[in-house]
Every structure is written in C-alpha cells, then in structure tokens.
Amino acid sequence: MIKRVLAWVDERTGLGRFAEAFLFQNLPGGSRWRYSWGTLLLYVFFLQAVTGFFLWTAYSPSTQTAWESIHFIQNEMTGGWLLRGLHHFGAQAFVVVLVLHLLQMVIYGVYRAPREVNFWLVLLLLPLAIAMSATGWLLPYDQHGFWASRVPIGIMGVTPVIGPWLQKIAMGGSSVGHHTLTHFLALHAGLLPLIVALVLGGHYYLNRKHGFADAPKDCGCPDEPYFPAQFLKDAAACLAVLIVLLGFVLVPLWQNPGAAPGVHLGAPADPSEQYSAARPEWFMLFLFQFLKYFPGGTEVWGAMVIPGLVMTVLALMPFVAKWKHGHRFNVLFIGVLAVGALTLTRIALVQDSKDETYLTAKEHDRRSAERMRQLVSERGIPPSGGAALLRDDPFTQGPKLFAKNCASCHRFDGHDGTGRMPLNTYTVRAGDTWESIAEYRFTKPEQLRDLNKSLGGRALKPGDQVTVYARPWAPDLKGFATREWLAGLMDPARVDGPRFFGGTKFKDGKMVKWVKKNCTSEKAGDLKKVIAALSAEARLKSQAGPDKADAELIKQGRALITGDFACTDCHSFGKKDPDATAPDLTGYGSRAWLLRFISNPNHADFYGKRNDRMPAFADKKILDAKQLGLLTDWLRGEWYVPPKNGTK
Known part of the structure; x- marks a missing residue:
C-alpha cells in the first residue's frame, strides 16, 4: 500500500526521483566533515526560524509592551526561556558557521569557476546576518538593546546623500520608539529572513548543481554517494551544534540554580538614562572597536568606505584567482582579515575589562534587572509598562537622585550613592604636596597617587593637573x-x-563643642538613652523592633533631652520654642521631617539663615514632590524588600 502511494506521488510530482538524486549524489573522494558546513548553515537558520516563530507569537512590539512580552516569554510562557536562549545563541552560531564556511570556501578554492555565484551568495549572507542581528537588539526593549541599537541607526545616518532619509525610515520618526520597534520587527522577522532563505536556497541549489569540490587527485579515496556516510556526518554535526547551543542555555542555570533562567533581560529601556555599557554582540565588537579610530566626521570611512572596499575585494576573489598567485593572495587577504578582526575584538574586550564606567554600568544593569524581577513578582506589571515600577521605586531612583543633587556636598557610605567616588581636577599650587592635598580632601596620599599613576608618584610641581576625590x-x-x-x-x-561636621562651616560650632564637652565616657549610659530617644523620633521601619523593645529606655532618653542633657537650650523638642537656634528635634529624621527639611532647609524650624549651602530643593523647583518622596524613602531605607523563606 505504501509503495503504491509513493509511486502515485512520484509519478505526479517527481519527488521520488528528486529524493533519489539528492541522497545518492556522487561525492568525489567520498564523504568529508568539511562538506557539512553548508548543511549546518541551513540547519541553524531553520532552528532560528522555528524558535523565532514561537517567540513572535508571544511578542508585542510597542514601547509599553515589548519588554513586558519578553518578560512573559522568559518567566511565564512554558519553555519560553529555552526558546529565547536557543534563538539568542543560534543567531551567534549562524554567524560563526557562516564565517567558517566562507573561510573554507576561500582556503579550498571553492569560489572559482563555475562556483563564483555560489561564493557571492555566501558573501551576501554576511551583511544580511549582521542586519538580522542588529535589528534584533532593540526588540527586547531593555536598556542594553535600546542603546546598542542606536549604533547601527547612527551608522545609517552617516550614509552619503540618503543617510538622514534612511535613518528616518528605520526609526519611523525622529527618535527611537514605537514605530522603530514595528519597523525592526518587520525587518528582523519578515523581510530579512525571507531574503536569507532565498539566498540559502540558491546556495544549496548551486552547490548541488555544480557538485561538491573535487578531492585531491592523489587522495586515492573512492567516490561515495551522499547517503549514508555524508548524511550521517551532516546529522552528527547538526546534533553537535544543538548540544552546544543547549549547553550555553542550560549550563549557567546548572552552575547557579537560583539565577533567572535563559538569556539576560535587562531593565526596561529608559531613554532619559544613558547606558554606558551598550555594546554590539561579541562577533561585531571588531567593527565597534574599528569605528573608534574614526572620530567625528571621519566615521563614514570606518562604517562605509573601508568595509565596502573589503567586501569589493572579497567579491573579486574569483577573478583574482585567475592570476598566477591569485589564490594565495586571496587566502592571505582573508587570513589577515580574520586575524585583524580577532585582534580588534580582543582589544575591545581588554579595554572594557579595565573601563570602570563600563563595569559600573554592567553591574548597575544587573542590579536593575534583578530589582525588576522582584518588583514584578510582588506587584505585577502596571498598564503603564514595566518601566513605571522602576520609576516609582526608591531603591532604584534614590541613588540616582542623590548622586545628581546631593553628592556634590554629601556622601552615602563614602560614595555618591551609586558606588562612584566623585572626582575633580585640581591645579597644584606652590607648597602643595600629596599629603596636604589628601588631608584637605579626607583621603590618603597613596589613594591620590593611584589616581594619578601617569605622574609616577613624583613630587608635585605648581601647575600640575591632578585628579582628586x-x-x-x-x-x-x-x-x-x-x-x-x-x-x-x-x-x-x-x-x-569627614562623616559629620568636618567639611562644614559648623566644624568649630556650638554642636561640635557641646559634644566634645558633654558626651564623655562617664555619661555613656545616659547618652545611649538620648540616642535611642532621638532615633525613635524617625520611626524607622528597620528599627521598629528595637524601638518597641526599648520603650522604657526611650522614655528616659526623652526626659534627658529636655533635662540633664539640655538639648532644648538650642533645639525645640516636643513643642515649639521661638528662641531655638538649631533644627527642631521633634520628629527628627521622620519622613515628614525629612521632606520638610530637604524642601526648605532655610525654614526657621531647621537652619534658617545659618544654612551653610544646602539649596531649598522644593522651593527652588530642583526636585518635584515625587522625587522628594523617592529620595526621602531611600535615605530612610524604606523600599520593597523581597520576602525570605516565603514570608514577609
């Protein structure tokens, strides 16, 4: 019955004869592993098409839903993290296999007549593969994807004559946004895969038409049909690639079971926050590094002219090979290209490994991504999008607000709130030494020398420009x-x-003198009570337990504040004192107190006219009410903390 059906199909379609010709095509010199590269290329593309299709079914391309849909795929869709991981690493595998296939064709001379068109088709796949990768960066719409995608968009803009028009078409407007996502998705999942499929089909057809490359004449190896030996080699190679891809996806999860599965998904894109670690995929780092050598208006040479010349030389290889030493030149040329690309890639990786700005941005991205997972698991994703969770999160926004508005005077555990140490450039004056500069800036001489290694630790001279904290x-x-x-x-x-009044004009003021005179070891017991009472005014959630347990201690401390310690000689406490000359201690450090203080430290309840330099952040409209609240909550350590062991 089956034979009759197959015969009927073959008679009407010729598929049986096609399959026979396909499976039993003659291989000069027998099967070889190097014949598998073309099949591998088809296989990886097929894998990309299948995984991409299923990802597409759950993806929503808009600025409010792109990141959210990827988060759904990654964390809620059954097997979504595995699909995304295979698709991510499959894209890299496609480029690797393509480059190796191209190298193989050049080294073995499989680009000469009559295989020129076949070679050109493989060459055409290079820019297509890069374009497919570049259009995919933006689709997750996280910080890395958003800022990395601006690189190819910027390159479009430097294209002579049509650059601005091409850039506007790609973005769908004047900036990256909703229309950019829809355009990139149409290219990434529609037009470009269709072109690649046609090119691959043409490549495979021509490969079969012209046959496999002849074996060396002195090989002595008998010819073989494609099936079964070469078929099994191709199948084994495809299986090996799949195992490697699964390894890249699964091994990190095995090494760190608590980590989020699948490929890293950063925090939602925030166009207002520059991301300093935006880089293309590793296989394009060589071009990223190459462009650094063409600053300003010369970048068109690095982005267009020189790559165009290289592609032209590659395309002319079939004709160059006709010269006496043409093939050797071609092999040497592509070898130099490969070494150059690897060298530039290594330079880029080494530079990034030593770039504090890059490393800080990567760590910040890791923390933000982890924070997003915590917030989404607790609150879900609001209709306004995932980015709103971070915008309303004191843990995320507090350090940024502090670094921007407060760190010029204050520190937070010695840094600017984000982990960075604020730096300045100082011009050395007569009499300055490493020691004197370090003392003035509350640091150590050896730390300053480390910041200025270019000076070799020599003695300073007037006019030297040094980096200082x-x-x-x-x-x-x-x-x-x-x-x-x-x-x-x-x-x-x-x-x-330096942690308190050392850098202020109050260093020798009444408060400092009072502390040095009255806060002696003999009064340690009473001082502990005063500290507990004053801290209780803040009503910190982190101290709720100790404050409740020490109710009697706090009561005694309150009495000492208005009694033996005589804090109310200068401060108000419990009731307004019109003669008070120092900040009101009623509710000291509480949310309401901090909000009022940051809003206007010049108020009579605080420093009044004695304010050193702190601006009135609300009155001067430096911060709005929401920002004031976020900064206040962060300073008080009040933000959502994920439960431990399933309890809150």
Whole structure:
C-alpha cells in the first residue's frame, strides 16, 4: 500500500526521483566533515526560524509592551526561556558557521569557476546576518538593546546623500520608539529572513548543481554517494551544534540554580538614562572597536568606505584567482582579515575589562534587572509598562537622585550613592604636596597617587593637573537618624570628622563643642538613652523592633533631652520654642521631617539663615514632590524588600 502511494506521488510530482538524486549524489573522494558546513548553515537558520516563530507569537512590539512580552516569554510562557536562549545563541552560531564556511570556501578554492555565484551568495549572507542581528537588539526593549541599537541607526545616518532619509525610515520618526520597534520587527522577522532563505536556497541549489569540490587527485579515496556516510556526518554535526547551543542555555542555570533562567533581560529601556555599557554582540565588537579610530566626521570611512572596499575585494576573489598567485593572495587577504578582526575584538574586550564606567554600568544593569524581577513578582506589571515600577521605586531612583543633587556636598557610605567616588581636577599650587592635598580632601596620599599613576608618584610641581576625590562639604547620610549614625554624631572623636561636621562651616560650632564637652565616657549610659530617644523620633521601619523593645529606655532618653542633657537650650523638642537656634528635634529624621527639611532647609524650624549651602530643593523647583518622596524613602531605607523563606 505504501509503495503504491509513493509511486502515485512520484509519478505526479517527481519527488521520488528528486529524493533519489539528492541522497545518492556522487561525492568525489567520498564523504568529508568539511562538506557539512553548508548543511549546518541551513540547519541553524531553520532552528532560528522555528524558535523565532514561537517567540513572535508571544511578542508585542510597542514601547509599553515589548519588554513586558519578553518578560512573559522568559518567566511565564512554558519553555519560553529555552526558546529565547536557543534563538539568542543560534543567531551567534549562524554567524560563526557562516564565517567558517566562507573561510573554507576561500582556503579550498571553492569560489572559482563555475562556483563564483555560489561564493557571492555566501558573501551576501554576511551583511544580511549582521542586519538580522542588529535589528534584533532593540526588540527586547531593555536598556542594553535600546542603546546598542542606536549604533547601527547612527551608522545609517552617516550614509552619503540618503543617510538622514534612511535613518528616518528605520526609526519611523525622529527618535527611537514605537514605530522603530514595528519597523525592526518587520525587518528582523519578515523581510530579512525571507531574503536569507532565498539566498540559502540558491546556495544549496548551486552547490548541488555544480557538485561538491573535487578531492585531491592523489587522495586515492573512492567516490561515495551522499547517503549514508555524508548524511550521517551532516546529522552528527547538526546534533553537535544543538548540544552546544543547549549547553550555553542550560549550563549557567546548572552552575547557579537560583539565577533567572535563559538569556539576560535587562531593565526596561529608559531613554532619559544613558547606558554606558551598550555594546554590539561579541562577533561585531571588531567593527565597534574599528569605528573608534574614526572620530567625528571621519566615521563614514570606518562604517562605509573601508568595509565596502573589503567586501569589493572579497567579491573579486574569483577573478583574482585567475592570476598566477591569485589564490594565495586571496587566502592571505582573508587570513589577515580574520586575524585583524580577532585582534580588534580582543582589544575591545581588554579595554572594557579595565573601563570602570563600563563595569559600573554592567553591574548597575544587573542590579536593575534583578530589582525588576522582584518588583514584578510582588506587584505585577502596571498598564503603564514595566518601566513605571522602576520609576516609582526608591531603591532604584534614590541613588540616582542623590548622586545628581546631593553628592556634590554629601556622601552615602563614602560614595555618591551609586558606588562612584566623585572626582575633580585640581591645579597644584606652590607648597602643595600629596599629603596636604589628601588631608584637605579626607583621603590618603597613596589613594591620590593611584589616581594619578601617569605622574609616577613624583613630587608635585605648581601647575600640575591632578585628579582628586571631591571634598565632602556635609555629613555622610548612610544610616541617617539610626542609632548607629547618631552614635557617631555624638562621639567626640568623630563629630568633627569627614562623616559629620568636618567639611562644614559648623566644624568649630556650638554642636561640635557641646559634644566634645558633654558626651564623655562617664555619661555613656545616659547618652545611649538620648540616642535611642532621638532615633525613635524617625520611626524607622528597620528599627521598629528595637524601638518597641526599648520603650522604657526611650522614655528616659526623652526626659534627658529636655533635662540633664539640655538639648532644648538650642533645639525645640516636643513643642515649639521661638528662641531655638538649631533644627527642631521633634520628629527628627521622620519622613515628614525629612521632606520638610530637604524642601526648605532655610525654614526657621531647621537652619534658617545659618544654612551653610544646602539649596531649598522644593522651593527652588530642583526636585518635584515625587522625587522628594523617592529620595526621602531611600535615605530612610524604606523600599520593597523581597520576602525570605516565603514570608514577609
């Protein structure tokens, strides 16, 4: 019955004869592993098409839904993380196999007549593969994808004559947004795969038409049909590639079971926040590095002219090979290209490994991505999109607001809130030494020398430009109003140091003198009570337990504040004192107190006219109400913390 059906199909379609010709095509010199590259290329493309199709079914291309749909694929869709992982690494495998196939064709001379067109088709796949990769970067719409995609868009813009028009068509407007996503998706999942499929089909057809490359005449190897030996080699090679791809997806999960499965998904794109670690995929790092050598208006040479000349030379290889030493020249040329690309890639990787800005941005991206997973698991994704979760999160926004608005004077645990140390350039004056500069900036001479290795540690001369840590002019606010922070403030040995009043005009003021005189070891017991009482005014969630347990201690501390310690000689506490000359301690460090203080430190309840330099952030419209709230909550350490062991 089956034979009759097959005979009927063959009689009407010729498929049986086609299959027979396909499977039993003669291979000069027998089967070889190097004949598998073309099949591997087809296989990886097929894998990309299948995984891409299923990803497409769950993807929604808009600025409010792109990241959200990828998050759904990654975390909720059954097997979605595996599909995305295979698709991600499959794209890289396609480029690797393509380049190796091209190298093989040149080395073995499989580009000469009558195989010129076949060679050109493989060559055409190079820019197509790069275009498919570049159009895919933006689709997750995370920080990395958003900023990395601006590189190819920028390259479009430098194209002579049609650059601005081409750039506008790609973006769908004047900036990257919703229409850019739809355009890139149409290219990535529609037009470009169709062209690649046609080119691959043509390549495979011509490969069969012209036959496999002849074996060396002195090989002595008998001819073989394609099936079964070469067929099994091709199948084994395809299986090996699949195993490698699965390894890239699964091994990291095995090494770190607690990590999110699949390919990294960064925080949602934020056009207002520059991402300093935006890089293309590793196989395009050589071009990224190459473009660095063409600054300003010369980038068209690195992006268009020189790559165009290289592609032209590659396309002319079939004709160059007709010269006496043409083939050797071709092999040498493509070898130099390969070595050059590898060298540039290595330079880019080494530079990034030493670039603090890049490393900091990568770490920030990792933390933001982890934070997004926490917030989404707790609150879900709002209709306004995932980015809104981070915009409303004190843990995320607080450090940024602090670094931008507060770190010129304050520090947060010694840095600017984001982990960076603020730096300045200082011009050395007569009499300056490493030691004197370090002392003024509350640092150590050896740290300054490390910042200025170009000077070789030599003695400073007037006029030298040195990089220095910015001097803090106000207290370090890490742990503000906690018992630990107040204990430092009331420590005679630390009150006039850099963490408190050391950088302010109050270094020799009444408060510092009072602490040095009254906060002695003999009064340690009473001081502990005062600190507990004052810290309790802040009503910190992190101290709710100790505050409740120490209710009696706090009660005694309140009495000491208005009694033996005489804090109310300068401060108000519990009730308004029109004669108070220092900040009101009622509700000290509480959310309401901090909001009022940051909004207007010049108010009579705070520093009044004695304010050193702190601006009125609300009155001067430096920060709006939402930003003030985010900064305040962050300083108080109040943000969502994921539950431990399933409990909140």
